[in-house]
Amino acid sequence: MNSTATYPIEKEKGSKKIWKFLLAEFKPKGKILTPFNIISVPVILVGLVIIVIRFWKGIGTVTNLTQEVPWGLWIGFDVVTGVAFAGGAYVITFMVYILNMHKYKSIVRVTVLNGFLAYVFYAGALLLDLGRPWNVINPIIGNNFGTSSVLFLVAWHFLLYMIAQLIEFSPAIAEWLGARRARKILSGMTLAAVIFGITLSTLHQSGLGALYLMAKEKIHPLWYSEFIPVMFFVSSIFAGLSMVIFEGSISHKVFFDQISDKNHHAHKKIVIGLSKICAATMFAYFFLQVLIFVHGQHYNLLNTPMGYWYLTEIIGFVFVPMLLFVLGYKRNNVLAVKIASIATILGIILNRLNVTVIGFRWDAATQYYPTWMEIVVTLTVIFTEIWIFRWVINRMPVLRESPEWAKDNH
Amino acid sequence: MKIDRRNFFRAIGATGVSLALGDQISAASKNEESTDVFAILYDSTRCVGCQSCEYACAEAHNLPEPSESIEADIMRLTNENRRTVVNAFNTSKGEITIKHQCMHCLEPACVSACLTQAMYKTPEGPVIWRADKCMGCRYCMISCPFDAPKFEFHSPNPKIVKCDMCYQRTQQGLIPACVENCPAEAILYGKRSELLRDARKRIVESPELYNDYIYGENEAGGTGFLYLASVPFEELGFRTNIQKSSYPALSKSFLYSVPFVFVLWPTLLLGIHEATKNNHTKNIDEDE
Ligand code: SF4
Ligand code: SF4
Numbered sequence: 035m036n037s038t039a040t041y042p043i044e045k046e047k048g049s050k051k052i053w054k055f056l057l058a059e060f061k062p063k064g065k066i067l068t069p070f071n072i073i074s075v076p077v078i079l080v081g082l083v084i085i086v087i088r089f090w091k092g093i094g095t096v097t098n099l100t101q102e103v104p105w106g107l108w109i110g111f112d113v114v115t116g117v118a119f120a121g122g123a124y125v126i127t128f129m130v131y132i133l134n135m136h137k138y139k140s141i142v143r144v145t146v147l148n149g150f151l152a153y154v155f156y157a158g159a160l161l162l163d164l165g166r167p168w169n170v171i172n173p174i175i176g177n178n179f180g181t182s183s184v185l186f187l188v189a190w191h192f193l194l195y196m197i198a199q200l201i202e203f204s205p206a207i208a209e210w211l212g213a214r215r216a217r218k219i220l221s222g223m224t225l226a227a228v229i230f231g232i233t234l235s236t237l238h239q240s241g242l243g244a245l246y247l248m249a250k251e252k253i254h255p256l257w258y259s260e261f262i263p264v265m266f267f268v269s270s271i272f273a274g275l276s277m278v279i280f281e282g283s284i285s286h287k288v289f290f291d292q293i294s295d296k297n298h299h300a301h302k303k304i305v306i307g308l309s310k311i312c313a314a315t316m317f318a319y320f321f322l323q324v325l326i327f328v329h330g331q332h333y334n335l336l337n338t339p340m341g342y343w344y345l346t347e348i349i350g351f352v353f354v355p356m357l358l359f360v361l362g363y364k365r366n367n368v369l370a371v372k373i374a375s376i377a378t379i380l381g382i383i384l385n386r387l388n389v390t391v392i393g394f395r396w397d398a399a400t401q402y403y404p405t406w407m408e409i410v411v412t413l414t415v416i417f418t419e420i421w422i423f424r425w426v427i428n429r430m431p432v433l434r435e436s437p438e439w440a441k442d443n444h
Numbered sequence: 445m446k447i448d449r450r451n452f453f454r455a456i457g458a459t460g461v462s463l464a465l466g467d468q469i470s471a472a473s474k475n476e477e478s479t480d481v482f483a484i485l486y487d488s489t490r491c492v493g494c495q496s497c498e499y500a501c502a503e504a505h506n507l508p509e510p511s512e513s514i515e516a517d518i519m520r521l522t523n524e525n526r527r528t529v530v531n532a533f534n535t536s537k538g539e540i541t542i543k544h545q546c547m548h549c550l551e552p553a554c555v556s557a558c559l560t561q562a563m564y565k566t567p568e569g570p571v572i573w574r575a576d577k578c579m580g581c582r583y584c585m586i587s588c589p590f591d592a593p594k595f596e597f598h599s600p601n602p603k604i605v606k607c608d609m610c611y612q613r614t615q616q617g618l619i620p621a622c623v624e625n626c627p628a629e630a631i632l633y634g635k636r637s638e639l640l641r642d643a644r645k646r647i648v649e650s651p652e653l654y655n656d657y658i659y660g661e662n663e664a665g666g667t668g669f670l671y672l673a674s675v676p677f678e679e680l681g682f683r684t685n686i687q688k689s690s691y692p693a694l695s696k697s698f699l700y701s702v703p704f705v706f707v708l709w710p711t712l713l714l715g716i717h718e719a720t721k722n723n724h725t726k727n728i729d730e731d732e
Pocket of ligand 2: 557558559560561562573577578579580582583584585604
């Protein structure tokens with residue numbers, strides 16, 4: 035691989051050259067009229083207009099939020115569900131850097147990139163939902179530390195974890211820019227960032243559940259228990275990994291030209307390996323759910339509409355995909371694993387929305403359901419993230435191999 | 445759990461990893477000792493349903509004048525335009541009117557939820573909201589068991605709206621506007637301990653008039669707003685499933701565990717990393 039040709043700034047120093055290089059990199063690469071672009075561009079444009087209206091006329095103009103249900107789709111889906119899916123990054127870095135499972139090394143970068151972008155955009159969605167965003171500075175610069183607040187903890191962890199993930203990913207940026215010395219220094223920081231990142235993730239994945247601990251009577255009893263934090267943490271493991279499997283199978287089609295033959299072949303083994311972990315953690319989760327249910331003694335609630343809904347979630351979207359994962363790794367069946375991962379993803383969406391939106395003040399006089407505008411803004415957030423993701427993948431060595439010079443003994 | 449938490453957290457805080465979490469947690473327990481704050485006793489047996497308190501409240505806080513009158517069994521709720529409402533209910537003892545507003549909890553969920561200290565329990569007793577600090581996250585609304593804080597959803601510069609027990613007025617030596625304007629003397633302002641004593645006395649003196657229960661004495665760990673009524677409070681549109689202990693305590697065990705995780709996890713992770721290092725050199729496929 036001729037790395038000097040691809041990474042020119044290294045030789046030609048001087049800021050002018052760097053700008054030229056960056057400008058060239060900012061131009062779009064590849065086809066313009068892809069189906070994804072045709073769908074996403076109008077959605078993003080409409081979404082931006084809605085965001086302007088939201089800041090101009092107030093949140094209530096574009097959302098259906100009520101005084102009883104003050105957090106809707108933007109928190110329940112974008113933040114709470116999105117962060118669960120971003121959990122893949124801490125699980126994979128745990129496996130590769132802490133347990134030294136090198137088999138999974140080839141998917142570390144793409145997972146961390148995904149996680150990082152997810153946090154940037156979902157934390158961004160949090161800002162959209164703030165009524166008085168200019169005061170967000172208060173809990174950050176230490177004007178007013180509400181340290182007894184779970185939300186304080188979660189917000190800080192988001193911030194710190196983004197930095198940790200940026201450090202984990204930074205060697206790829208250095209390789210893109212051809213900055214050899216920087217790369218060396220940055221790679222040296224990886225292990226520390228990983229350890230810090232896993233610690234933060236444990237706390238804020240569970241912290242997202244702990245946010246709802248005080249809403250004891252407001253959440254439907256089938257979904258409220260003092261163990262919400264534990265359940266959110268355990269489920270973030272298989273939520274994240276299912277996302278890795280799902281996203282990986284798409285990337286392997288869309289970016290097939292970037293992936294070396296070796297990694298293509300390794301991918302099947304990776305998927306099967308991940309399905310094992312998913313099955314195991316889902317079993318633990320299912321078991322805990324049953325324990326909590328028995329402990330809560332809500333048998334009478336099962337025979338209500340909410341009860342059927344609960345059973346749908348637990349049986350249809352936890353137990354069944356768990357069996358599919360088992361089937362997948364026993365029979366070496368990648369298709370079963372993929373289907374299982376999609377079902378799991380749906381199950382996580384259901385679960386998080388059940389706690390945060392559907393089961394929240396289920397007894398309120400006026401029910402909350404999102405407006406089309408809330409949905410468009412959510413899609414805007416997701417699509418913009420995918421745009422950035424694609425932009426990075428096409429430029430930096432994420433899926434493709436690192437340049438020759440960067441292939442150290444690592 | 446009588447171990448000295450304060451010192452323990454100080455020790456952990458010294459390691460610089462607890463994100464200064466120790467401090468506030470121990471501060472909350474102080475409330476339990478100093479419950480003698482200013483409070484309000486509302487006696488619905490005296491209330492005549494004239495809505496004077498609603499009008500006085502609106503005027504005192506520059507809110508639009510109340511436009512609806514009371515109708516039995518139609519539950520009006522407080523919102524961003526009214527900090528208090530009076531509702532009427534058909535009960536086992538006929539029609540009864542009753543006032544609703546923020547309960548000014550002794551250990552307020554909203555205050556422990558607020559990450560900017562915008563919700564603030566004043567040492568005097570009222571729970572107030574401070575505009576210059578609030579970032580509008582509405583976590584206080586999620587956490588309040590009485591759904592008291594309301595939000596101006598239709599404003600680009602939205603405020604959290606709820607009863608503040610007329611904190612401004614009381615600071616100037618006045619009494620809350622609703623208390624001052626109630627023609628039936630149904631609302632009393634004073635020290636909580638004295639009001640409780642007064643309430644008990646009323647129950648003892650006229651047992652035929654009162655339902656033997658002071659709502660707010662223990663609800664949510666005790667509130668600064670105390671209620672007397674002639675019928676059980678379920679009949680008056682009150683939530684009956686409010687727990688009798690502090691709400692902030694519900695998330696305390698999670699918050700306590702944070703410093704531990706911060707110390708234990710990195711050590712543990714580093715240990716595992718070292719222990720599995722051999723796999724690297726031997727290059728075995730560990731997962732099989
Ligand atoms: S009733 Fe709600 S808003 Fe009022 S002090 Fe209690 S928790 Fe806070
Ligand atoms: S909305 Fe304001 S007062 Fe309420 S918790 Fe958030 S920052 Fe605090």
